[in-house]
Amino acid sequence: MKLDSNEQLLLRGLANNDTKAIDTIYKDNFNMVQALILNNNGTYDDARDIFQEAVITLYEKAKSDSFVLTCQIKTYIYSVCRRLWLKRLQQMGRYTGQVESLEETVPVEEDLEFHEKRNADFAIMERALNSLGEPCKGLLEAYYLQKKGMTEIAQDFGYTNADNAKNQKYKCLMRLKKLFFAQYNIGE
Amino acid sequence: MEDIVLLNTIERYLSGDMLPEERAYFEQLRKNTPEIDQMVVEHKLFLHQIEEYAFHRDLKHALHESHTRLLERGDINEGEDVPTRGKVIQLFHRYKKVTAIAASIAGVTAVIISGLVTFLSPSVNHSQLQQLSGDIEQIKKVQRYQGNKINELGSTTIPENIKVLSSGTAFLIDGKGYLITNAHVLKGSGAIVVNNKGQEYIAKIIHIDQTKDLAILKINDKDFKPLGPLPYGIKKGSVDLGEELFTLGYPRDEAVYNMGYLSAASGFNGDTASYQLSLTVNPGNSGGPIFNKNGEVVGVISTRQTSAEGVVFAIKSQGIYSMVNELKKSDSSMSKIKVPVSSSLKGVDRVKQIKEVSDCVFLVKAYNQ
Known part of the structure; x- marks a missing residue:
């Protein structure tokens, strides 16, 4: 999938710490992540932590020289959050086997x-x-x-x-x- | 003091503030002194780390600000009461089997109920109710008879080669040629009305109301001479139990008079739009007027109960008013219909009443061309 120019602009904005870009990314993706976390034994605070962590991961990716994002921002953030939350659940010993997922995910382990x-x-x-x-x-x-x-x-x-x-x-x-x-x- | 100078120099070197000659000199120094080189590498790494750390901190700060801002603006929510898209999908996922079962049960129930309603509803229940429009055998006879008459009169206005489907009775509600009959009488695409003298006129079906089982016809024939004011009026009020009633209809090709009384204020299965009468009627009486002793139309004969003798149902005259009013509302050209309210037959003896009324009661033959 090719990123449209809009998403490219957002990523560039994020890399430059641009408030508008951050707000947009936040607005477009936060509710989805919050729903994921809340539906899987998480709290509002968990949702915020995980989401911000994911945005930071995206930021690091956007800043790196070898930057290639092969999917939509939404998919990437969702994948990262899902992975992070699984890990968090495991650490808390509350891992229930399967985080319910209906969205498409991309491999984010390396990142x-x-x-x-x-x-x-x-x-x-x-x-x-x-x-x-x-x-x-x-x-x-x-x-x-x-x-x-x-x-x-x-x-x-x-x-x-x-x-x-x-x-x-x-x-x-x-x-x-x-x-x-x-x-x-x-x-x- | 030495170290401080050295570190400042390294920082200047790393940030690129040095002049070319100084830079060249420093690089030479780096090459020759491994310790300095080591310090440069180490400091570079450190500066890089602290810089990244600064960026990271700023971003975290920005994210927090963003969160608070969006929360204030209502773009994101942390309340319990806002259902998210994911929640809905999840609920659907969790309960889709139950939902599917419930939906199919509901569907089956709906089908059964609608089947029952259809089966039990009075207007369609043929086993218990019989519509009083004449059957085809009888019509054929009438048609033959009328055909002869037509030939005698030499009239050419009646369409030829028509197939009469049903017959019934109609009566005028406006001297200009507007008639009321039952909807179930008009099974075909057109209608012919015949007066008590055997003259046939072509009539146009203007309006059919299947739920009320009422219809309006308009005589469209150049031979028809509009009548003056009608002798009877259509009653707006209701009728009392036991009130004497009479009717005029065409169960055969001649007008037939019958009398009876109101036996119940509601119709079949408690239908409040109609009355129950005790009256002798036959197929062909459908659409006929029911008069009270003052010669006011109080209803329109529609059906009879097959399981009992002498149980007839008539649509209340208020139904005529409501249908005409509805029609006037939807079609402004119908505003010329004037339903007569007062009757001039009060206190007149029955034979005279019938004589007056019979000019306004017609035989209806519905046909398909």
Whole structure:
């Protein structure tokens, strides 16, 4: 099946974190996923988690260089959600054998594996950041995540000048790297 | 202090902020110093991870916002009361066998009930009710007789080679030539009406109401001379039990008078649109008027019960009004029909009444050409 240009646009929007595209994808697919989850022993919160996870998987796929989506966004999201929910049920020991499915699905195992690996990485990063404590965490987030300039950061955090802030940032960065690489396996 | 400079340099190198000469120098340095090279690779990986992490966090944030926004706008729902498409499909899936069984039971029941209704409904129940239109054998006789008459009169207006299917009685409701008869009398495509003097006129079927079993004919014949005001009126009110009634009809080719009384205010199986009469009638009386002693039309003879003698049913005269009014509503050209309300036969003796009335009661022959 060839994707129509509309879906291509949506995916491009998603890759660029475009609010409109996210809203559209959300609106078009969420109810379907919610129905799937609710009908299979899930709650509204489960539905939201699973759906957002699926959109993130789609986002990773849309961003990757070797990006090929061979089915409709709807089918892809449905397949991912179904797989994720099966897994979640299994983990909870409530796997009932068969998640009732009436929609067509596509194989998404590889994408999910990749996604899980990424999630693990992010968890490491998050843990490392959280164990830094303030002001290190805020400082690094401001510089690396929010991409603020050193001068601005110095003002925000109350350093007398940018060099002092830079110095502090260096110390924090070293600690973060140490924490991160303690858990992150480069050789993998 | 050394390290800080080195790290800043690496960051600048990785972000591509270096000038070409500086870059070349740094790359040379990387080549020659494995430790620096290692640091560059490591830092690159780290920066990549933290960048991805940032994107991921932003996206998660955006998704949450999206969720809240759509929830507020009502595009998505988290309430119990909104059935989703999937739920419906699932319910259908789960209960489709039960539904199928229930549906077939309902279907069978519907068929049985409709069969029973058809079987028991008064107008179609031939075993218990007999419509009083004349049968074909009798009509043939009449036709022969009338045929002779036609030949005698030399009239050419009557269509030739016609096959008469049934006969009955009709009476005028408007001197301009509008007649009322039973719907079941008019089995064919056209009708001929014959007056008490044996003159035949071609009539057009204007309206047939099968549920009321009433029909309207209009004499369409150049020989027909419109009558003035009719001697009788059509009664709007109802009749009392035991009231004396009489009728004039054509069970044979001559007008036949009969009298009786109202024996019940409702018809066969409690049909409120008709009366039960005690009266001697025969096939051919169908469509005949029922008069009360004041000479007002109170009903139209329609059927008799086969299992009992002298039990006749007549459609209430209100049925005529409602049919004519309906017709007037749907066809404006019918608004010229004026149903007579008052009777001029009150207090007149019966022989005189019959004489007056007989000019307005016709024999109807329905035919197929």
